């Protein structure tokens with residue numbers, strides 16, 4: 001990985017940046033929300049619920065990269081306006097996926113973080129386009145990508161002038177079929193050896209099964225992750241995408257409480273310095 005000029009750890013100290021009061025790379029960040037923005041009511045309900053359960057940011061796809069062209073493709077601009085309404089009400093910064101280089105600049109007016117999905121990790125035109133913006137980028141690991149390939153994609157963004165990159169381990173393809181992907185938690189400490197960029201973990205897309213998410217959240221915390229991104233739906237059985245990996249708000253709250261306890265314990269061991277307490281909110 002000698003070709004990494006800007007992403008390599010040797011080039012600078014840990015990257016920390018502010019997104020509406022949240023210090024990425026310093027605070028532990030929990031991003032939660034539906035896989036897809038389905039309607040204004042659905043998104044506002046879930047936004048309130050995840051906020052009450054301790055989320056720091058709201059996720060929601062307005063442009064969906066679906067395996068089948070006949071599956072729900074997202075609400076597009078209407079979805080982004082709904083996310084803005086949810087941010088206005090809850091104060092939660094919003095994260096949403098950009099699929100097309102032509103959409104990056106105008107979408108950045110609507111979101112606080114532009115997500116690049118696993119299927120687009122090596123879409124170099126898209127990487128260059130988000131690199132020209134100031135909006136932070138959540139760069140998911142390609143499902144078939146090595147750490148070197150992934151970090152080179154981060155380098156594309158940094159080299160265009162945007163230093164605000166968050167890496168996200170979301171599971172890789174292996175021979176195993178029980179889980180949707182295989183969560184490569186080795187990537188977390190390995191990436192921290194190689195780069196100064198923050199890294200978060202997505203146990204939802206990594207496992208594809210609600211029953212596996214909570215233990216993988218705790219394992220991600222123990223691995224040193226800078227945060228988590230999770231899918232939450234108040235009616236998982238009705239979700240228009242990824243219903244098998246959608247947590248209920250109550251389950252999400254419980255996970256947050258366990259994360260808080262684990263981080264507190266890790267703090268006493270001298271590994272980390274900050275932790276949060278979560279309490280059951282009114283619509284949690």
Ligand code: PEP
Nearest residue numbers: 035117118119140170205
């Ligand atoms: C998503 O976050 O909804 C998504 C499509 O993620 P990934 O690109 O990791 O599959």
Ligand code: MN
Nearest residue numbers: 035231241242
């Ligand atoms: Mn999803």
